[in-house]
Amino acid sequence: KAGVTQTPRYLIKTRGQQVTLSCSPISGHRSVSWYQQTPGQGLQFLFEYFSETQRNKGNFPGRFSGRQFSNSRSEMNVSTLELGDSALYLCASSLRQGTNTGELFFGEGSRLTVL
Amino acid sequence: DAKTTQPNSMESNEEEPVHLPCNHSTISGTDYIHWYRQLPSQGPEYVIHGLTSNVNNRMASLAIAEDRKSSTLILHRATLRDAAVYYCILQHNYGQNFVFGPGTRLSVLP
Numbered sequence: 001k002a003g004v005t006q007t008p009r010y011l012i013k014t015r016g017q018q019v020t021l022s023c024s025p026i027s028g029h030r031s032v033s034w035y036q037q038t039p040g041q042g043l044q045f046l047f048e049y050f051s052e053t054q055r056n057k058g059n060f061p062g063r064f065s066g067r068q069f070s071n072s073r074s075e076m077n078v079s080t081l082e083l084g085d086s087a088l089y090l091c092a093s094s095l096r097q098g099t100n101t102g103e104l105f106f107g108e109g110s111r112l113t114v115l
Numbered sequence: 116d117a118k119t120t121q122p123n124s125m126e127s128n129e130e131e132p133v134h135l136p137c138n139h140s141t142i143s144g145t146d147y148i149h150w151y152r153q154l155p156s157q158g159p160e161y162v163i164h165g166l167t168s169n170v171n172n173r174m175a176s177l178a179i180a181e182d183r184k185s186s187t188l189i190l191h192r193a194t195l196r197d198a199a200v201y202y203c204i205l206q207h208n209y210g211q212n213f214v215f216g217p218g219t220r221l222s223v224l225p
Contacts, residue, residue, distance in 0.1 A: 004158075033211045043159070043202075043215035056212040090158050094211060104151075104211065106158030 002026065004107035006091050012113045018079040021110045025072050025093030031055075032074040033104065034066060037088040046089075049074055078112075086114045119203045124220040127193045135188040135219055137203030142183050147206040149213070150177065150188045152199040159202065159215075162188065198223045 005024040013019050025032050033056075034046040045058040049068035066076040072093075078085055088111050092104040120138045127133040139148065149164040163170055163177045165186075170177040176189040190197055202218040 031211055033213075035215075042217055043213075045212045045214065048211045056210055058212065092158070092211075103149075103161035103164070104159070104213070106160070108156075108158055 004091055004093050004105050006089075006107035006110050008110060009108065010111050010113075012115060013081050014115050015081055015083060017081050018077060019081060019112060020075055020077045021089055021091075021112075023074045023076075023091030023093075023107060025074070025091075026105055029093035029095055029105070030072050031094045032068055032072065033092045033094075034074070034076050035090040035092065036060075037090060037109070038086070043090070046076065081114045083114050086112060088112075118214070119205060119216055121201070121203055121216060121219045123217065124222065126222045126224060127190075127197075128224050129195060130192050133190040133193045133197070133221065133223075135190075135201050135203075135221065136185065137187070138185045139203070139205055140184045142205055143207070145208065148177065148179060148183075148186050149204045149206055150175070151202045151204065151213075151215075152197075153202070153218070154196075154199045162201070164206070193221075193223045195223050195225060197221065 007022045031050045033048040035043050037043045047066050048056040052068045063079045068074045088109040090106050090109045092106045094104050147166050150162040151159040153159045163175050165177045178187045200218040200220050202215050204213045
């Protein structure tokens with residue numbers, strides 16, 4: 001069974017640009033969550049999508065957005081990049097059905113460097 | 116959100132048991148206790164989770180205090196591959212918006 005796939009794995013952007021990251025969840029998983037990991041702040045929740053609807057949102061500015069497609073694949077976008085957006089962006093998928101308390105399966109992440 | 120506190124770091128010798136503690140004194144009745152670990156250069160990996168009763172799986176055991184205000188992740192025989200940052204997380208209302216703290220960095224000595 002293929003795991004969570006994130007692309008691209010590494011990318012470099014300059015301030016003011018925008019970036020789009022992609023996440024393909026495990027087959028059959030309908031929930032996709034995004035996290036940002038930095039040395040200073042650790043792992044922070046960005047948002048969760050389930051069946052193309054945003055279910056939860058973390059405390060990030062509106063420059064951070066996401067969406068989910070009908071095949072459960074998800075993208076997140078960061079506009080007007082700032083130096084502080086340099087981070088590892090992790091995607092996680094889960095079954096997330098009703099009161100499921102099952103595990104999150106994380107991808108290896110997309111490492112974004114903003115110059 | 117209910118918070119957890121863990122020691123910043125712990126050390127263990129290879130093939131010895133490891134007990135990783137977690138305090139969650141403000142846990143609510145329906146909060147699940149999850150443990151994840153993150154190996155270097157990888158995304159977090161699920162270890163175990165539970166609600167009230169102790170839990171065992173192939174990776175570890177989870178011992179939950181009777182009052183649920185603390186829990187302990189037990190690795191029965193540490194290997195070098197178990198060196199990682201271990202996160203104790205409370206899942207509230209079945210949400211996927213986990214709040215990760217700094218975790219415990221476990222070093223395993225050969």
